[in-house]
Amino acid sequence: MSGLDLPSGFDLLIRGGLLVDGTGRPGRPADVGVAAGRLTVLPPGEAPRTGAAEVIEARGRVVAPGFVDVHTHSDGVTLLGASGGGSTLVRASVLQGVTTEICGNCGSSLFPALPERLPAMRAETRITFGGDVGAYADFAGFAAAHAGVPRANHLASLVGHGTLRAGVLGPVDRPARPDELRTMCALLDASLAQGAAGLSTGLIYTPGSYAGTDEVVALAAVAARHGKPYVTHLRDEMSRVEEALEEAIEISRRSGAALHVSHHKTAGRYAWGRTERTLPRIAALRAEGMDVTCDVYPYTAGSTVLAAMLPPWANDGGLAALTARLGDPAQRDRMRRSIAEGVPGWENTVGNGGWDRISVACAPRHPQTEGRTIAELAASAGADPLDVAADLLVAEAGEVTIISHSMVEEDVRRVLAAPYAMIGSDGVPKPGGRPHPRWAGTFPRVLGRYVRELGLLRLEEAVHKMTGMAAARFGLTGRGVIRDGAHADLVVFDPATVADRATFTEPLLPPAGIGAVVAGGVVVVRDGEETGARPGKVLAL
């Protein structure tokens, strides 16, 4: 044992497992010791039978870095507390082995905003998250709010461009004036300096969609100065996905920021198969030396809000303005026409697919609609689907979550297999209803279905996509790899049984095969059950 810490100094020993260290290198037998929240890799068999406060036997199991979920919408879920159904939702992430969540995606975060915009923002986030999660002037305020709520795993946040824009201009459909853009840059700069992970956009969602390319270039240049990425939900993931990817490439080139494409997909019947063009484009850019990556979730269905199925003009002015328009039959007819004919620059999910591919995930006051498609609801009511959607939005005060069955398996597999694609759940943990099962199943599903059953990825490759690759992209120093001195975030799983069990009807069922999870050197999951320990932190990057 010469040259190693005394085994008796370890708080925890994980013994007898196959170490898959997160770098992509082949797994090897090794023991892992944890002391004061840091790792030591021990040659196999050298760890004595005693000498640690706690021992986890890992024979036949894989010991990997804790998973980094690079794409979540979990910004506020722990702030809801148990009263908001928070605990069941919160648990789902850590039970699948996630030790760090990155929120603030798709242009939506809980900060920043000018002080005078905070009350309006707080009202919006109360609706979005199904409870009072607050709104914060900057990353420091967000981190302080989270510091008061114990959590099992760690949380990092991007700065959402839509939030930033609404936090300066309000939710309005017009270009930012030069002084407003300067203010947006200053707020972004401050939050990035405090530790936010990068800049995200959601260019299909209002109010982010009201921004032109130049505005985003100016903001991405601020991220570039901090060495942080530009992370984007493209302006179109359907029939115009290639043009939208070109816009993102232009933003990255002009700003100097690294580009990360969120939940890359080519959805809707006109775009199926288009990953055969987008992925070679990204690969060619990488070969030229451009820093471009993406993430993906292992499902052919997406999830978003029902209001995003309506044309952008319908959402101009925010929720109150939308609700007023939905009450006007003439405006409804105009929405119907926009969906049938399309609007330049608008993704138009329903026009690309149909109301039969859109099912209700969460409508708290109308649970009988959950799990049914808008087309089914319309048929049984003898009504037009747009009217059914509009009535539901009005009755739910604008907040209805949907699941959109919009992709084909071949595209999902191509993206999963891309060597620069990491794993992100895109989970939307909101109380009530039937959320997309990806929040509880993403990581075990990749390991069970795409590694073990289909052989699409090697185990080490898949783990790298969930750990080392993700940590490198988002600047999670000392995480995502198992090596001496690294942070002790770990997962122990059974490669023979690991599998997702969450489904569209039972979306929060915990996975099989995830045995133990360690965050910050503390065991937070043992034998597949939460221990109740809460060592998680907000990470300032």
Ligand SMILES: [Zn+2]
């Ligand atoms: Zn998104």
